[in-house]
Amino acid sequence: NAGVTQTPKFQVLKTxxxxxxxxxxxxxxxxxxxxxxxxxxxxxLIYYSASEGTTDKGEVPNxxxxxxxxxxxxxxxxxxxxxxxxxxxxxxxxxxxxSYEQYFGPGTRLTVT
Amino acid sequence: TQLLEQSPQFLSIxxxxxxxxxxxxxxxxxxxxxxxxxxxxxxxxxxxxxTGGEVKKLKRLTFQFGDAxxxxxxxxxxxxxxxxxxxxxxxxxYNAGKSTFGDGTTLTVKP
Numbered sequence: 134n135a136g137v138t139q140t141p142k143f144q145v146l147k148t149x150x151x152x153x154x155x156x157x158x159x160x161x162x163x164x165x166x167x168x169x170x171x172x173x174x175x176x177x178l179i180y181y182s183a184s185e186g187t188t189d190k191g192e193v194p195n196x197x198x199x200x201x202x203x204x205x206x207x208x209x210x211x212x213x214x215x216x217x218x219x220x221x222x223x224x225x226x227x228x229x230x231x232s233y234e235q236y237f238g239p240g241t242r243l244t245v246t
Numbered sequence: 247t248q249l250l251e252q253s254p255q256f257l258s259i260x261x262x263x264x265x266x267x268x269x270x271x272x273x274x275x276x277x278x279x280x281x282x283x284x285x286x287x288x289x290x291x292x293x294x295x296x297t298g299g300e301v302k303k304l305k306r307l308t309f310q311f312g313d314a315x316x317x318x319x320x321x322x323x324x325x326x327x328x329x330x331x332x333x334x335x336x337x338x339x340y341n342a343g344k345s346t347f348g349d350g351t352t353l354t355v356k357p
Contacts, residue, residue, distance in 0.1 A: 240286075
């Protein structure tokens with residue numbers, strides 16, 4: 134099992150450009166999450182999806198959109214990137230019976246210039 | 247509003263020393279998790295505690311959940327350089343379906 138995979142690993146964007154971060158899990162988990170991690174600020178929840186077909190805002194959703202494509206895949210889209218979105222983005226998944234135990238991908242390091 | 251406060255923020259010790267890091271909140275959690283994150287990687291789950299007063303041991307790591315389920319501690323005995331990393335606590339509120347993370351404690355163990 135690959136667990137949680139994320140693509141790309143690194144990305145540099147210019148202000149105003151758009152891009153989609155991809156995430157997939159092969160653990161048959163119902164719940165999936167997107168976080169951003171900035172230095173000294175831990176993990177902040179952007180959006181989450183408790184099950185296929187549902188999405189909810191987290192702590193910092195402004196400037197982002199998500200799509201739960203199917204049970205395996207959960208994508209994060211930046212429509213018009215801003216320097217404040219420079220961060221490391223992590224996708225995670227969890228089983229519905231233990232939704233608090235999350236399994237993380239390796240992250241995408243995004244720089245917006 | 248930061249629901250989970252971790253302390254200390256940074257900790258640098260010599261190999262063989264003992265240490266304790268703390269995770270505190272004013273909220274009552276249904277469960278609390280500890281994760282370790284190494285540079286360039288995602289967090290990895292170490293343990294979940296769910297019962298007030300619960301103590302769990304993982305080799306040289308001891309985790310405790312406060313009686314009131316508002317706080318937790320992680321104690322490492324005889325730290326090794328391999329323990330170096332960012333330690334994150336995360337709490338789940340009842341029926342929330344999501345977790346809140348603390349800002350983490352960066353631990354450096356020098357040989």
